[in-house]
Amino acid sequence: MRKLIVFLLLASSLMARPYRYDPYAPFTQMFGAFWQWTVGTRAFLPPSGGLCGNFAHCYSLTYNSTLTGATNSSNFTALVSGSGAAFCTVPNSGYVNSSTGADIEVFTTNGFTTQLPSELEYYQGSATCSFVLWVQIPTLSTTTNGTIYLALGNASPPARTTNPWDIYSGGVWHFPNGAALSLADSTTNAHNGVGVSSPTAATGWIDGGLSLASAASQMVTLGYSGTLVLNLTTSFSAWVNPNSATAGNTRSIIGGSGSGDSYLELRVTGTNTINALEQGVASLCTSAGSVPNGSWSYVGFTWDGTTCKFYINGAPSGSTSVSGSFNTTGGDTYQLGKGYGTGEDFDGLLDEVHESNSTIRSASWYLAEYNNQNAPGNVGSPGFWTWSLLQ
Numbered sequence: 445m446r447k448l449i450v451f452l453l454l455a456s457s458l459m460a461r462p463y464r465y466d467p468y469a470p471f472t473q474m475f476g477a478f479w480q481w482t483v484g485t486r487a488f489l490p491p492s493g494g495l496c497g498n499f500a501h502c503y504s505l506t507y508n509s510t511l512t513g514a515t516n517s518s519n520f521t522a523l524v525s526g527s528g529a530a531f532c533t534v535p536n537s538g539y540v541n542s543s544t545g546a547d548i549e550v551f552t553t554n555g556f557t558t559q560l561p562s563e564l565e566y567y568q569g570s571a572t573c574s575f576v577l578w579v580q581i582p583t584l585s586t587t588t589n590g591t592i593y594l595a596l597g598n599a600s601p602p603a604r605t606t607n608p609w610d611i612y613s614g615g616v617w618h619f620p621n622g623a624a625l626s627l628a629d630s631t632t633n634a635h636n637g638v639g640v641s642s643p644t645a646a647t648g649w650i651d652g653g654l655s656l657a658s659a660a661s662q663m664v665t666l667g668y669s670g671t672l673v674l675n676l677t678t679s680f681s682a683w684v685n686p687n688s689a690t691a692g693n694t695r696s697i698i699g700g701s702g703s704g705d706s707y708l709e710l711r712v713t714g715t716n717t718i719n720a721l722e723q724g725v726a727s728l729c730t731s732a733g734s735v736p737n738g739s740w741s742y743v744g745f746t747w748d749g750t751t752c753k754f755y756i757n758g759a760p761s762g763s764t765s766v767s768g769s770f771n772t773t774g775g776d777t778y779q780l781g782k783g784y785g786t787g788e789d790f791d792g793l794l795d796e797v798h799e800s801n802s803t804i805r806s807a808s809w810y811l812a813e814y815n816n817q818n819a820p821g822n823v824g825s826p827g828f829w830t831w832s833l834l835q
Contacts, residue, residue: 495835497556499547500597501530501539504554505829511815512586513808519610520584520812523650523820524550524594524829527574531596536570539597543569547601550579551593554834559605560592563630565620566651576620576651578630580608584812593834607632612679612803615666617780619795621645622652627664637664637780648795649683649740650817656781658695658791663782665701679805680710681744681755681813686792688737689714695790696783697743698797709783710745712790718743718761720752721783728752732762740795742817744810753807758814760807 496502505524531548532538541547545567552558566576579592609616609631616630617637625645627637643662646655656662686695689712699709699721708728709721716734721727728747731754735741744755754761780797781790796817821827 496595496597498598499549499556499595499601500835502554502556502593502595502834503823504591504593504832504834506589506591506832507581507584507816507829508826509585509587509589511812511828512584513806513811514586515806515808516586517584517806517809517812518582520581520809521608521610521613522579522581522584522816522828524577524579524592525575525650525820526594526822526831527572528823529573530823531569531575532573533569534597536573538569538573540567540569541597541599542601545569545575546604547598548575548577548594548596549601549604550577551595554593556593556595559602561605561608563606563608564604565618565630578608580610586808612800614678614799614801615797616799617654617797618651619645619648619654620652622647625654626652627654629666635666637666639664640779643781646793648793649685650796653683653685653793653795654780655793656790658789661782661789663789664780666778666780677748677802677804678708679744679746679800679803680798681742681805681810682797683740683795683817684712684735684743684792685740685794686712686716686735686737686790689716689791693787694719694783695792696781696788697790697794698778698780698799699783699788701777701779701782701784707778707784708747710743711783711788718745718754718756720745720747728766729754729764730762731756733759737792740793742814744805744813746804748804755807755810755814757818758811 530539533540533543545564550560550562552560561580563578568574613631615633615635618630620626622645627639629635641660641662643664644655646653682697684697689695694711694713696709696711700707711719713719718731719727720729729752733756735756742757746753750767751763751765753763816828819827821829823831
């Protein structure tokens with residue numbers, strides 16, 4: 445009877461104390477983990493050598509190779525984003541220890557020792573419990589599904605392996621957050637933008653975006669450098685959401701300034717096709733398809749000096765054999781949202797502007813980039829990635 449009373453008292457004490465349900469308790473007992481009470485919840489302290497290494501929670505993420513095109517892509521930077529209760533911080537009943545998401549990291553195998561290069565663009569650990577992460581995949585296969593491993597929940601995580609952008613990346617602008625505008629370049633080239641006439645932050649396709657008003661002549665200057673050259677052998681992509689154009693006007697996505705140089709300018713025409721212009725000289729080529737006003741489209745473009753190619757929402761949209769020459773010795777600056785002439789200011793939203801030099805991204809690259817960024821997938825909702833819980 446005395447043992448029964450002690451048992452009932454203990455059970456009553458435990459039931460009166462709130463805690464997060466843990467379906468993995470048998471595993472934590474098996475691997476010698478222990479629990480502590482904190483902020484009215486039960487927070488997992490990971491053991492060394494558990495299913496997630498030194499992390500509390502982990503997943504395998506497998507990409508769908510049917511979404512990656514016909515040829516493999518090397519050092520492909522993929523979007524991984526997630527949301528849900530598991531991604532809250534520990535005080536908010538989740539697994540993430542760091543308020544900045546520093547312990548959300550990606551690894552090559554389920555040994556959780558060798559990281560893949562990654563960039564954490566965004567983390568929110570209380571209200572939305574969500575994150576946006578960019579990860580470099582050494583080889584994105586078109587024939588075999590590939591798997592990476594994401595772990596979270598470590599009070600002393602290893603330093604992040606950074607810079608997921610390959611050696612050809614001239615500039616990458618996320619415009620993260622959506623509340624406070626950031627014009628930082630995520631590559632090591634540091635082509636950080638400078639706003640002119642107060643462009644603003646907005647909700648983008650992925651996290652935040654850049655809002656430009658043509659009536660206010662808003663734009664972003666990016667500087668000039670050998671690592672950011674929009675002339676021969678260049679590749680470009682962006683998510684665009686243009687507003688209606690004034691009759692006959694074009695809306696420049698990216699171009700250059702000044703009369704001393706001639707640059708490659710990309711713009712949305714008055715009929716909503718995408719046009720490549722040898723700035724200040726002549727039109728080079730125009731996409732076969734068009735993009736709508738008032739909604740998001742993914743646009744890709746390549747130019748190798750003899751052929752220009754367009755991609756809209758991952759699909760080829762025209763190829764033109766045309767040669768051109770460029771004078772880029774004057775040192776004028778590149779800019780987002782403004783063209784060479786009058787009436788060419790962009791009006792609308794831009795997001796995920798990526799520029800690459802000395803390489804021509806393949807059709808498979810653009811298809812994979814669109815499929816990945818259009819529907820990356822989440823826990824319980826397969827897309828480009830399918831998530832599987834390990835612990």
